[in-house]
Amino acid sequence: MVIYPDPRIVMSVPENTSVPGWAWRQYLAVRESFRDVRDRLKHERSVYIMAGLGLALLSLGVAVFLVERANMPAGDHSNWIDTIGHALYWMFVTGTTTGYGDYYPHTGVGRALTVLFLVGSMVLTSIMTATIASYFVERRLMEGKGMEKVSWRGHTVxxxxxxxxxxxxxGIYRETRDSAQVVMVNNLPEEEVSELLYQFARQGLRFVRGDFVHESVLGRANCALAATVVILADGVIHNGFAGADERTVLCALAAKSMSPTVKVCAELVDEKNQGHLRRAQVDHVVVLGEHDDYLLSKAVAAPGVAVAFQEILNPVRGPYIHQARIPAQLVDQDFAALHRYFREKRGALVIGVVSEEERGMNLEDILSDDMSAIDQFIKRQFEGMEGDYFHKSGSIKLKINPPDSYKIQKNDVALIITSESSGNP
Known part of the structure; x- marks a missing residue:
C-alpha cells in the first residue's frame, strides 16, 4: 500500500503495469487535482448560471441566423449572416463587444434578438469575470490561512x-541565494504568520496551518515530493518545550512513511531521545543548546576557542564555513594537494572532507548476475514498483583534518573556512 501526497489518495500501484511507481504517483496527484477543480465547480452556482446563459446566447445566435437567412434578398448579400460559420463568427465578435461590422443583422427581428444577445453577453462576461476573480482571491486567502495545498516538488518543509x-x-535563503522553496507547517497566530510571509514575500515563502504530526497536514505541504524536512523543537522556552520531542519523533515517522528517501533533519530538546530518531531513520539530529556548556567552559579556560567558534558560526560577519565542490583534476590526489589548491585559488583553509555513502538497496542488489528463472520472476513482480519497495539514501561521513596522504574520492566535498559568503564558486 502506498501513501500519496494527497492523503485522500491511497492506492496500490497496479501489478500489470510497467509504469514506475513515482510516475504513477504523479499521475494520481494530477488526476486528484482535476477532481478537486471538478468538485469545486459542482458547488458553484455561478457555473450553472453561466452554462444557462451560454446556452441561451447560443440559441439567440442560431435564431438570428435563421431569421436573417429566411429574409435574405436575392443578389449581393456579402454582409449578411447567411452561413453557420458567419453566425458563429458574428456571435463571438458581438459577444466580446468588438463589433467589426463586417456581418450584422438586417431585419427588425434580427436586430431585436441582437439587443437581447448583447445584454446577455454583458451579463455573462460580468459573471465570468467575478467568478474568476473570486477564485483567485479565495485561493490567496486560503494560502494566507495555510489551508491551500502546495504543489511544489524538491522543496524544503x-x-x-x-x-x-x-x-x-x-540562513536557508542566504545559503541558497534566495532560490530555495520553503514551506512552513505550524499553528502560529495569524499575525505572526502574516509578518513572516511579508518579510519573505520576495523568496516566495509558503505556509500550511495544522498539526505537523498528521499525514493529512504534511500532505498539504506535499511532503511526499519534498527534498528535505526540517523538524524544529516545537514550543517556547518558558513552558519547557512540553512534549516537543514526542511530536518530533511522530513527525519524523510520518515524513519517512510518506517518502522514505526524503532527507529529515530534526531538533531535540533531550539528547536521550536521539535513539528514537535514529530508529526512525532521521538523517541528522541537532540537540537544542548541546554546545552551550562546552562554549561556557572554554570561555573560562580558553576564551580564544569560544570566540573562534562564535565567529565561525556567526552568519553575518564571517569568516564562513562552507562546503565546496572539488575540481575533477584533484580526484585521486592527496589531501595536501587539495589544501594547496584552495589556499592558492580562493585563500581558503580546508579543514576536512565530507563524503556521502549510499545505504539501503535497490532491485538490482537482490538479483544474481546470471538472472535465473527466480530472478526473472522477482524482476517481473517488482518492475515499475521499485520506488515503493526499494530505496537508497545517503549517509554523511565527515573527516576532519585528515592526513596529507588521504586520497580524494569522487564523491568528496571540501569543508572550508573562507571570507567569501558563498561556498561554491
Missing part, C-alpha cells in the same frame, strides 16, 4: 516553530 525559526529561514 519546516515543521514546528520556536525562537530559532526566523534565523533558520534567513
Amino acid at each position: 519546516i515543521c514546528g516553530w520556536n525562537v530559532n525559526g526566523r534565523d533558520l529561514l534567513e
